[in-house]
Amino acid sequence: MFEVTQRQWELAMGHRTSPAPGDTRPADCVSHASIRGARAGAAWPESGEVDADSFMGVLRAKTGLDFDLPTEAQWEYACRAGTRTALNSGRDLSDAVTCPALAEIARCPLNTRDGRGGGGQHNTGVGEYRPNAWGLHDMHGNVWEWCLDWYAPYPAGAATDPAGPAVGTTRVLRGGSWGFPARDHRSARRHGAPPGYDAYSGYGFRVACPASAGDAAGREAAP
Numbered sequence: 001m002f003e004v005t006q007r008q009w010e011l012a013m014g015h016r017t018s019p020a021p022g023d024t025r026p027a028d029c030v031s032h033a034s035i036r037g038a039r040a041g042a043a044w045p046e047s048g049e050v051d052a053d054s055f056m057g058v059l060r061a062k063t064g065l066d067f068d069l070p071t072e073a074q075w076e077y078a079c080r081a082g083t084r085t086a087l088n089s090g091r092d093l094s095d096a097v098t099c100p101a102l103a104e105i106a107r108c109p110l111n112t113r114d115g116r117g118g119g120g121q122h123n124t125g126v127g128e129y130r131p132n133a134w135g136l137h138d139m140h141g142n143v144w145e146w147c148l149d150w151y152a153p154y155p156a157g158a159a160t161d162p163a164g165p166a167v168g169t170t171r172v173l174r175g176g177s178w179g180f181p182a183r184d185h186r187s188a189r190r191h192g193a194p195p196g197y198d199a200y201s202g203y204g205f206r207v208a209c210p211a212s213a214g215d216a217a218g219r220e221a222a223p
Contacts, residue, residue, distance in 0.1 A: 002137050024127075026138075032196070037051020067207045074147075082133060096181060097109075104130060107141045107142040109180070145205050151190070151192030171192060
């Protein structure tokens, strides 16, 4: 199961966004607003609605399924796949910048010329590196992945499946990207950007869907 690709974006939206074309490369240079919309889609967590002309709006109309971005908590749960280490391979970082353990599972600065595509200065096709224990590829590296939540410091105390703060100025991204050092690829690493920002080839996303009609809170990653 993978990040949304350029070809999938094109099939839904009728155009591509990436400066480095490739059917199986992640749909990058996409904003949170283009994925969910800048009107109804901007209301999360107050509302789960999306704009009809956004990627999620088109995907929902085509499939009849309630596709969306994962929340930050759901993303980390899926990334870790039961691990408690810095990486979902069960290993910790040996170096904050260039860690060989990361290069085994993620497109990162250490392996941009490993022959798996990308031309040395870009992301590469989804699924090129080993998945986590739940079969999810590229949870570390390749592109940062947009999440539903507004970015803010974590609240005090434990929480179950939190949906983030009610308001904010930046939305959460997770996972690191091809151009960031090893420390930024940790399962727990958080990043944020304005929801309309679409100028970086290291920002992409994956979709999630309720596992069943009666389980709207528990989400599983979709291809």
